[in-house]
Amino acid sequence: MLQRIVTDLQGVRLAGRAGHWDLSVADGRIAGLRPSGRNGGGLITPLFADPHVHLDKTYTLQRMPRRAGSLHDAIEMMAQDVPNWTPEDIRQRAQLALSRAFAHGTGRMRSHIDWHDDRPPAAWQVLGDLAQEWQGRIKLELASLTPLDAFATHGEAIARRIATSGGVLGAFVYRNDNLAEGVARVFDLAERFDLPLDFHVDEGTDPLAQGFDAILTETERRGLAGRVLCGHACALSVRPADEVGQLLDRAAAAGLGLVALPACNAWLQDATGERTPRLRGIAPIREARAAGMQVMFGSDNVCDGFFPHGDYDPADAWRLAVLLGHLEPEDWLDAVTTLPAGWSGGAAPLTEGAAADFIHFAVNNADELASRPTAGRTVWRDGNPIAPLNGAIPC
Known part of the structure; x- marks a missing residue:
């Protein structure tokens, strides 16, 4: 016996x-x-839950020609490397990332995947296969990452494919023309195909970047509490305090979630390469939580053109947020555990x-x-x- x-x-x-x-x-x-x-x-x-990573880009740092001087510089450098993204290349890099995350104690993860036209990128299939292989160790959820303007021509095809594979519909929003119309189009597709939404929004320190406002308005109008995440929201850090306070109160009432990415945002924002950065671009996380929003932290980019460091350890994101945001450590452990886990089905x-x-x-x-x-x-x-x-x- x-x-x-x-x-x-x-x-x-x-x-x-x-x-x-x-x-x-x-x-x-x-x-x-x-x-x-x-x-x-x-x-x-x-266990940790990491709500915002980029497994398609990870571990490409050694292929970058230089350290990025801005967000858009990083975007351009990464685009030049895309021809190297064969299925085997993506799989090898992502497999290592998942192994690192698992060893650090991550049980859930959401990865964004660049998607620019009607055809699914190779990474969507590769990471979908890895999600199946990693079942029982890491619950890997996939979200598309599509420029907002591309939804006018490719949005329906993208949303339809995501709906067949159980993913999340995602968009990159930053100072777009016809902003309200473009954001409404994404919400129309999400409602039509019953998809949760995840936005890269206002990833810059320009106070005129107000994509967050448009996303909030649509979330309120359609009653999509608990279905919409906003990542980055850096521009909120430089907008007038009373204006931001009103937005955060509305966002809490609407059930809009916020993911701050302290490492990558502190690295890229105000990165001139010629002086110490003055503006760090961290979203107003203390004010957001005080208003009642669910606030989470993610690893974001790891060892690529956007961020040259990282190890898929949510404890690093939590620790950096504690230091940059002057947070009470005990009060914010849920930002890398139970809160992001709840957005992917709970733990x-x-x-x-x-x-x-x-x-x-x-x-x-x-x-x-x-x-x-x-x-x-x-x-x-x-x-x-x-x-x-x-x-x-x-x-």
Whole structure:
């Protein structure tokens, strides 16, 4: 008769819960969870969820001719590399990215994929296949990334194909002509094909960039609470405070979600290459959460023409957001765990009887985690600690 193996983690802190706890694991599940009189047992968080990455572009840094001097410079450099994106090239790079993310404790991820015409890009099929292969380890969700103006000619074909593969309809919006009309067109397609929406919006520090406003208006008008995410929204950081406050109040009431990308935005915004950047382009995340919006953080680009660093570790995005935004660390752990997980179908909480999928950090609290990026980390999946992933990455 096989002996039932039980692992006890005593005196741990649980993200989002006060006090200390004794947590036991058996048969792949959390078998017990009791208040503890002990302490010093470490910090446990749910698995990470990364709501905004670009697996089609990742690990192409060594093929870039230079470091990007602006967002549009990065776009041009990446476009020059697209002929190298064979299915095998994409697969190899994305497979490494998923392996890194899994080892760091990511259980869910949404990847944007550049899509500019009627034909699905090679990455859509490759990453769709990888999503199937990674089932049970990472839930990989795919979102198209199409320039807003391209929807006039290619939008229906793109939306129709996405609807057959269970993806997300996405658009890049920045100071477009006929902005309201273009945004309404994307929403029309989303409603027609029953698709969630995800926008790259106002990724710049120009106060005249007001795509966020147009997206908010359509979300309100159509009652699409919980169906629309806005990523970046950098321009909100330089618009008048009272104007931004009114927008955020409306966005919270409308159920619009916000994903901040602290690493890539701090790197590219106001990047002249000749002086220290003055404008960092981080969306007003504190004000957004205070208004009642769901605010999340994502890794965004990793080791490519947009951002030359990164390792698919949402703890890095969280830590950088804490530092740049002057955030209370404990209060914002949900921005890389439960909140983004909820936008992709939800994840089980850390409760008795739930699957033993969590991350155990060798720190006393979230403040220490923000201060010690090299603190010990053990990722538990199905009741077992997984082996850490070593080796170099092509950055």
